[in-house]
Amino acid sequence: MAMPEAAIAASAVPGSLPPAAEVVLPIAGRGLVVRRGGRTLIDGIDIAFDGHGLTVVLGANGAGKSLLLRLLAGLVAPDGGTVTWGGTPPQRRHAPFVGFVFQRPVMLRRTALGNVRYALKAAGVPRSMRDAIAHRALGDAGLGDLAGWPARLLSGGEQQRVALARALASSPRALLLDEPTSNLDPASTLAIENLVLAARKAGTRIVLVTHDLGQARRLADEIVFLHAGRVLERAPAQHFLDGPSSGQAQAFLEGRIVL
Amino acid sequence: MQDLGGAFGEALRLIVQLDRDLLEIVGLSLRVSLSAVALAALIGLPLGAVVAICRFPGKAIVVATLNTFMGLPPVVVGLVVYLMLSRAGPLGELGLLYTPSAMIVAQTVLVTPIVAALARQTVEDMRSEYWEQLHAFGVGTGGMVATLLWEARLSLVTVLLAGFGRAVAEVGAVIIVGGNINHVTRVMTTAIALETSKGALDLALGLGIVLLALVLGVNGLASGLRGMVARHGHA
Ligand SMILES: Nc1ncnc2c1ncn2[C@@H]1O[C@H](COP(=O)(O)OP(=O)(O)O)[C@@H](O)[C@H]1O
Ligand SMILES: [Mg+2]
Numbered sequence: 001m002a003m004p005e006a007a008i009a010a011s012a013v014p015g016s017l018p019p020a021a022e023v024v025l026p027i028a029g030r031g032l033v034v035r036r037g038g039r040t041l042i043d044g045i046d047i048a049f050d051g052h053g054l055t056v057v058l059g060a061n062g063a064g065k066s067l068l069l070r071l072l073a074g075l076v077a078p079d080g081g082t083v084t085w086g087g088t089p090p091q092r093r094h095a096p097f098v099g100f101v102f103q104r105p106v107m108l109r110r111t112a113l114g115n116v117r118y119a120l121k122a123a124g125v126p127r128s129m130r131d132a133i134a135h136r137a138l139g140d141a142g143l144g145d146l147a148g149w150p151a152r153l154l155s156g157g158e159q160q161r162v163a164l165a166r167a168l169a170s171s172p173r174a175l176l177l178d179e180p181t182s183n184l185d186p187a188s189t190l191a192i193e194n195l196v197l198a199a200r201k202a203g204t205r206i207v208l209v210t211h212d213l214g215q216a217r218r219l220a221d222e223i224v225f226l227h228a229g230r231v232l233e234r235a236p237a238q239h240f241l242d243g244p245s246s247g248q249a250q251a252f253l254e255g256r257i258v259l
Numbered sequence: 260m261q262d263l264g265g266a267f268g269e270a271l272r273l274i275v276q277l278d279r280d281l282l283e284i285v286g287l288s289l290r291v292s293l294s295a296v297a298l299a300a301l302i303g304l305p306l307g308a309v310v311a312i313c314r315f316p317g318k319a320i321v322v323a324t325l326n327t328f329m330g331l332p333p334v335v336v337g338l339v340v341y342l343m344l345s346r347a348g349p350l351g352e353l354g355l356l357y358t359p360s361a362m363i364v365a366q367t368v369l370v371t372p373i374v375a376a377l378a379r380q381t382v383e384d385m386r387s388e389y390w391e392q393l394h395a396f397g398v399g400t401g402g403m404v405a406t407l408l409w410e411a412r413l414s415l416v417t418v419l420l421a422g423f424g425r426a427v428a429e430v431g432a433v434i435i436v437g438g439n440i441n442h443v444t445r446v447m448t449t450a451i452a453l454e455t456s457k458g459a460l461d462l463a464l465g466l467g468i469v470l471l472a473l474v475l476g477v478n479g480l481a482s483g484l485r486g487m488v489a490r491h492g493h494a
Binding site: 070073074075092093094095096098099100102106108109118119122123 | 388389391392393394395396397398399402406409410412
């Protein structure tokens with residue numbers, strides 16, 4: 001896969017973004033519908049993410065958060081509606097500019113370094129530059145000492161940090177994370193949150209799914225609240241957390257079960 | 260007919276003293292079957308991985324066909340390859356009949372479906388875990404085939420061992436296309452069949468012991484590898 005030279009040059013300097021990566025924004029879904037087995041799982045969602053900042057997607061289990069994120073990443077085809085990156089359907093050569101971190105990290109059977117190098121190769125970064133970029137990405141994630149370890153033998157928290165470092169190594173313009181800390185202990189959660197905040201500060205557009213209210217409070221610039229496959233609210237974080245307008249969100253914040 | 264104890268002692272002597280005839284036969288067996296497995300790997304591994312990774316109409320039929328062809332009877336494979344390679348056959352020009360090359364071709368035909376079907380199963384099991392992550396990296400179909408084959412490498416070694424075990428132990432295909440010609444196309448299985456029918460039990464038993472050790476060793480190695488994969492998720 002070809003990567004524009006500007007992007008390659010910028011990749012060598014983590015923190016600065018390749019201008020070419022701008023092509024993936026806004027990440028948008030229009031009229032999204034997903035039906036499975038007679039149930040409507042995503043029920044007509046219109047949403048777009050552009051510019052900068054960190055959006056937290058909140059909602060109860062089964063609200064459709066993961067599905068929405070995978071739709072936006074181009075991993076699932078909707079039954080209705082369209083997904084676009086920068087106005088065009090998601091293209092494979094733009095995939096490295098939209099990072100994705102899954103709830104359960106998918107580690108290749110290689111070292112931690114090998115995992116990052118693999119993603120860089122897929123992003124079209126020349127071989128001669130991969131090692132340096134991969135080492136820096138792991139170092140930024142506090143994993144410098146574990147670079148040579150088989151990734152699958154790392155702890156869950158370490159694997160998730162490798163997954164995040166791997167997603168960030170190609171300097172994505174946007175980063176989508178699906179409950180990245182739901183299986184992790186508090187220390188690993190904090191490490192992940194700090195990495196995400198650093199990426200946000202560097203200008204990466206971030207969309208993070210969680211059902212952890214504390215995490216939403218710590219990270220969110222704005223909040224999207226999903227319920228039964230619909231976006232019920234989208235508001236600045238403070239505004240939403242102080243007083244959501246829908247009854248379902250109110251109940252969610254109070255920890256009541258919403259049906 | 261020799262007495263059994265005497266034949267057994269003689270067989271062991273042939274093995275221990277590295278008898279020339281015995282070594283030649285074992286060597287040809289290994290050369291033919293290892294070549295066949297190498298060719299089967301070259302064709303069957305990518306074929307199995309492509310079928311596992313791609314979604315296409317008629318996939319179920321392709322998978323069922325692969326699985327069915329795992330059980331090809333060696334004599335039928337021998338017969339078909341014989342017809343292809345015989346003077347009047349479409350590949351008769353090559354003059355391969357009754358050569359080790361013909362035996363390699365026959366065993367390749369026998370083993371390729373086994374390798375492809377087992378590789379398909381192995382890679383398909385991994386597909387669900389990897390597909391979305393690799394897609395998110397921007398990896399295309401070719402890259403996924405290569406990546407998943409590499410990720411499955413330990414399991415695929417056991418697949419190749421299974422293929423080798425099947426090839427080295429079959430007699431039907433090689434005897435038809437090889438002809439069991441002394442010093443040319445005589446392998447362990449065909450030699451055992453011939454020597455036994457001649458009543459020369461010492462060489463037959465000696466070869467039988469070597470073949471048994473080889474097949475048991477290969478199976479032991481395969482199950483050891485499978486255990487390792489199960490325990491460590493082959494990190
Ligand atoms: N491929 C699928 N087939 C059938 N049902 C699915 C599929 N994916 C998700 N679902 C269902 O869709 C609903 C929303 O799923 P998901 O997006 O994972 O929810 P969340 O991440 O908000 O907990 C759930 O009820 C889930 O069971
Ligand atoms: Mg989910």
